[in-house]
Amino acid sequence: MKPDYDDYKKWYRESMLSDVVKALKNRDFAASFFTTTDEAKKALLEMIPANTAVGVGGSVTIRELGLIQKLEKKGNTVIHHWKEGLAKQKNRETRKEEGIAEYYLTSANAITKDGDIINIDGIGNRVSHMIYGPNNVIIIAGYNKIVTDIDEGILRTKEIAAVMNAKRVGAKTPCATTGKCIDCDAPGRICRVTTIIQYRPWQTNITVLLVNEILGF
Numbered sequence: 001m002k003p004d005y006d007d008y009k010k011w012y013r014e015s016m017l018s019d020v021v022k023a024l025k026n027r028d029f030a031a032s033f034f035t036t037t038d039e040a041k042k043a044l045l046e047m048i049p050a051n052t053a054v055g056v057g058g059s060v061t062i063r064e065l066g067l068i069q070k071l072e073k074k075g076n077t078v079i080h081h082w083k084e085g086l087a088k089q090k091n092r093e094t095r096k097e098e099g100i101a102e103y104y105l106t107s108a109n110a111i112t113k114d115g116d117i118i119n120i121d122g123i124g125n126r127v128s129h130m131i132y133g134p135n136n137v138i139i140i141a142g143y144n145k146i147v148t149d150i151d152e153g154i155l156r157t158k159e160i161a162a163v164m165n166a167k168r169v170g171a172k173t174p175c176a177t178t179g180k181c182i183d184c185d186a187p188g189r190i191c192r193v194t195t196i197i198q199y200r201p202w203q204t205n206i207t208v209l210l211v212n213e214i215l216g217f
């Protein structure tokens with residue numbers, strides 16, 4: 001019989017995520033970790049009252065978890081711009097509307113073990129809404145987003161997250177062809193705004209839910 005070492009890996013990750021939760025709390029964020037996505041989804045859905053508006057950022061994690069459908073089923077109005085055929089003007093308006101909803105859901109491109117939340121955007125709507133947008137921001141992230149420090153986090157945003165996003169959107173960038181970031185100067189470069197939220201900004205409620213599974217890019 002093949003030996004099974006999964007329990008050790010799971011144990012290590014839980015210990016690491018538990019430390020990151022402590023670090024995030026130390027930075028004034030609300031934070032908790034979950035063993036499975038089902039537990040995280042249940043907690044998240046309980047946090048958001050029915051009949052409230054929820055803006056959703058450009059996040060593969062949120063879509064992978066099927067949260068848009070679950071919220072709509074619960075009676076929430078979900079505002080999101082990843083819709084086929086959304087005209088340019090409507091796309092811009094929708095991104096703005098996401099930022100005035102009561103809740104905002106997204107993931108993060110990287111979270112350091114010290115509690116820094118790092119993101120990279122092409123337009124900047126997601127990062128601005130995370131900092132000064134909806135009254136309540138909920139970030140849900142798999143353990144694959146955890147990095148040692150800010151330098152590694154910035155590398156991750158480009159070399160892993162942005163490369164896959166460039167491929168996803170069919171960007172005319174070197175990385176979308178080669179799978180490697182060369183910190184390009186291409187007109188279609190999608191890496192245009194990098195943010196590091198080091199402490200919870202005043203006047204915001206930011207909750208981070210970490211999950212012991214691989215999620216998103």
Ligand code: SF4
Nearest residue numbers: 175181182184190191
């Ligand atoms: S190659 Fe350009 S667009 Fe692609 S990840 Fe690097 S900086 Fe971003």
